[in-house]
Amino acid sequence: MKTLPVIVIVCVVMTLTGADAPPEAKSSDIHIAKSQLIKRSTHCPGWSEYNGRCFIFIPTHMTWARAERNCQSLGGNLASVRDVFEYQAIQKVIWSSTYDYPESWVGGSDAQEENIWLWSDGTPFHYSNWCRGEPSHYNHVQRCIEINYGGSKCWDDVQCYIRLPSVCAKKKISIISTMKTLPLIVFVCVVLTLTGADAWSCVIRRYRYCSGWSRYKGRYFIYIPTPMTWARAEKNCQSLGGNLASVRNIYEYHKIQWLILHKTHRQQQAWIGGSDCQQNGVWLWSDGTRFHYSNWCPGEPNNGQRAQHCLQINYGASKCWDDVQCNVHRPSVCAKKIR
Numbered sequence: 001m002k003t004l005p006v007i008v009i010v011c012v013v014m015t016l017t018g019a020d021a022p023p024e025a026k027s028s029d030i031h032i033a034k035s036q037l038i039k040r041s042t043h044c045p046g047w048s049e050y051n052g053r054c055f056i057f058i059p060t061h062m063t064w065a066r067a068e069r070n071c072q073s074l075g076g077n078l079a080s081v082r083d084v085f086e087y088q089a090i091q092k093v094i095w096s097s098t099y100d101y102p103e104s105w106v107g108g109s110d111a112q113e114e115n116i117w118l119w120s121d122g123t124p125f126h127y128s129n130w131c132r133g134e135p136s137h138y139n140h141v142q143r144c145i146e147i148n149y150g151g152s153k154c155w156d157d158v159q160c161y162i163r164l165p166s167v168c169a170k171k172k173i174s175i176i177s178t179m180k181t182l183p184l185i186v187f188v189c190v191v192l193t194l195t196g197a198d199a200w201s202c203v204i205r206r207y208r209y210c211s212g213w214s215r216y217k218g219r220y221f222i223y224i225p226t227p228m229t230w231a232r233a234e235k236n237c238q239s240l241g242g243n244l245a246s247v248r249n250i251y252e253y254h255k256i257q258w259l260i261l262h263k264t265h266r267q268q269q270a271w272i273g274g275s276d277c278q279q280n281g282v283w284l285w286s287d288g289t290r291f292h293y294s295n296w297c298p299g300e301p302n303n304g305q306r307a308q309h310c311l312q313i314n315y316g317a318s319k320c321w322d323d324v325q326c327n328v329h330r331p332s333v334c335a336k337k338i339r
């Protein structure tokens with residue numbers, strides 16, 4: 001009983017700072033009637049809320065890559081779509097702004113490798129709603145997803161450089177909604193303490209160690225020695241719960257280099273998550289974070305033969321960054337957030 005106040009405080013702090021509730025405390029996703037699918041968000045002013053995320057329609061016509069950059073400036077990404085209910089919610093957001101269903105960008109693209117579709121926010125690509133005969137990859141230049149295409153208002157692949165409106169999405173952040181779970185979190189922690197259970201089981205999902213991964217500044221990193229194309233390396237990282245690594249500063253880059261050196265005893269060239277496949281010169285990270293830091297070698301990126309659009313590290317004598325064809329095979333570095 002002496003530890004009870006401490007345990008309660010720890011659990012309260014973890015809840016208020018966004019720690020996950022125990023699995024038993026999470027409510028299941030419940031799809032509701034279409035009239036209630038989406039509502040104006042009190043957590044994201046000017047946005048509409050559905051199933052833990054906020055959505056907004058951007059009427060300005062932009063290329064896919066510029067639309068993604070714009071969504072990032074608003075704290076989100078071009079929308080990923082997880083199921084048919086979410087697609088209907090997105091269509092309703094567009095309708096409420098335009099009273100129509102104009103063709104619009106969402107975050108899907110296979111620009112790095114044909115038929116390997118990826119979402120710009122870094123989430124796995126499971127659901128799709130293609131129109132009949134799509135994606136067609138006409139002339140091998142249609143690599144980005146527009147929605148509301150044709151009479152069926154379904155999905156089509158189209159050139160990434162055409163200009164369309166877009167839909168952005170971002171996670172809902174709410175202290176109020178977190179506070180609603182506080183009594184339950186405290187109750188569970190108290191029960192665990194009184195019954196002799198390990199009180200730290202309340203927080204273990206947040207701090208558990210990822211075997212084989214290296215921890216640095218709120219993320220885990222792992223070196224994958226198997227050579228793969230950039231897109232297949234990204235898919236592999238997603239299967240491990242992460243993405244190809246983004247790099248936020250020189251210290252993080254040195255950490256990644258050390259990880260490779262530790263595993264291979266040399267500075268092996270490797271994929272990380274940068275790409276400008278959708279629009280030359282507009283570099284994006286595959287995990288959806290903003291591309292601020294870079295460490296290009298002199299004269300790079302040069303888009304050699306107009307075909308170099310993916311980012312490899314440890315290039316040349318300076319062990320800096322180079323753009324290279326996305327279909328070459330390289331080892332890779334994955335990263336994921338500490339949950």
